[in-house]
Amino acid sequence: MELPSTVRTGWLLRGPCLAMCLIAATPVGSSTHADNPPLPRVGADACRAADVGVQVLGSGGPIAEGGRAGTSYVVWIDGQGQLLIDAGPGSFIRFGEAGLKVGDLKAIALSHFHADHSAGLAGILNSGSFEQTSEPLIFIGPAGASVFPGATAFLAAQFGRSNSAWPYLGGYLDGGDSRRPMIVREIAADDTENGILTPIEITPDLTVAAVPVHHGEVPSLGYLVKAKGRRIVFASDQSAFSAGFELALKDLSPDLLVAHHVIPAGEGQPIGLHRPPGEIGRMAAVISPQRLLLSHHMRRSLSRLEEGLAAISVHYTGPTDIADDGTCVVL
Numbered sequence: 001m002e003l004p005s006t007v008r009t010g011w012l013l014r015g016p017c018l019a020m021c022l023i024a025a026t027p028v029g030s031s032t033h034a035d036n037p038p039l040p041r042v043g044a045d046a047c048r049a050a051d052v053g054v055q056v057l058g059s060g061g062p063i064a065e066g067g068r069a070g071t072s073y074v075v076w077i078d079g080q081g082q083l084l085i086d087a088g089p090g091s092f093i094r095f096g097e098a099g100l101k102v103g104d105l106k107a108i109a110l111s112h113f114h115a116d117h118s119a120g121l122a123g124i125l126n127s128g129s130f131e132q133t134s135e136p137l138i139f140i141g142p143a144g145a146s147v148f149p150g151a152t153a154f155l156a157a158q159f160g161r162s163n164s165a166w167p168y169l170g171g172y173l174d175g176g177d178s179r180r181p182m183i184v185r186e187i188a189a190d191d192t193e194n195g196i197l198t199p200i201e202i203t204p205d206l207t208v209a210a211v212p213v214h215h216g217e218v219p220s221l222g223y224l225v226k227a228k229g230r231r232i233v234f235a236s237d238q239s240a241f242s243a244g245f246e247l248a249l250k251d252l253s254p255d256l257l258v259a260h261h262v263i264p265a266g267e268g269q270p271i272g273l274h275r276p277p278g279e280i281g282r283m284a285a286v287i288s289p290q291r292l293l294l295s296h297h298m299r300r301s302l303s304r305l306e307e308g309l310a311a312i313s314v315h316y317t318g319p320t321d322i323a324d325d326g327t328c329v330v331l
């Protein structure tokens, strides 16, 4: 799809020419949004070389459009992809393109169990079956509500030894078959006005704190990640009714805020599920990040991108960038 030439977008790392594309990656635009310094985004190589980097594996949403994988991010620390946040469909391919290894992961955190955030998990874990690592893997996800399972039930439905989709991958639950047993941390996901942070130390260099967000009836978590002193906020899918999230992260000034750019401003949009651009800007003003990265794009939101950026800048005037699959932000 065509983007306004004034907006900085990611690097072209997609398509059938992967090996070539990595070499030939070129930026497709440069930002005139505020007077931002250029964002160093050069794909997996830059993230691997950095102390800390955030790479976008999937920058798309629930509709198969625009060549984007479903939502997924990885936090690189000292050359290893150590934390996977969400695993949307297509993230399996991007995971391989980035040279990531399941054996390097210390934790997987899923924000919620909509398929555009979770349907790629089995493929990625299956890939890890061919690696030799038995170290436990921490799995973080929301507790269940309404028709949605909690993290434990979600995994059991896929990998349980009986009555599941793929019982042959049951070693990911019980440690059998030389697979990595997952230690499940199921977090209550009721968004309250109190703002509850649940920090989980993964390693001395990596802490993941879950924060409930409001996403319609879907139990959902945002995440505050601390990696070697850098702070990254993944807002996840959330509506503007996420008062507790804002309160918990008020004036945090993290290095990066990743927000989901799902709907344009205007009538007829599902505001009970997602923030329109103006509300993304208001959230950014409350949290005050060094950089804002927009991801989880849809054709409907990208088609009105200039208008959306203008609505964001009413509240937040810091650097704002547009994620593509493969985008790396070095922190």
Ligand SMILES: [Zn+2]
Residues within 6 Å of the ligand: 061, 062, 071, 114, 116, 117, 237, 296
């Ligand atoms: Zn989504």
